[in-house]
Amino acid sequence: MILVIDANIIFNAILKPISLFAVIKLNFDSYFILIVPEFLKQEIKKNSVKLNKISGLNEETLDEVIELIFSRIHFYPDEAV
Secondary structure, eight states, rough: OOOOOHHHHHHHHHHHHHHHHHHHHHSOOOOOOOOEETTTTHHHHHHHHHHHHHHHHHHHHHHHHHHHHHSSSEEGGGOOO
């Protein structure tokens, strides 16, 4: 099943790595293909300082969480939006 994920869900997954997103992706990875628009990467980078402050994670750990989440989803081109 293909699911288009809202940016708020990705932000929530970054702030709370143990979230519904994490549970779905880790336990049902073979059932779901998660897709988001490419521009989400820029939104995450633009808000990285705020994410760092809210999450309480250091910059290195936050980057690792973001990379892990990004590795589990598929990005589609902005032109398709």
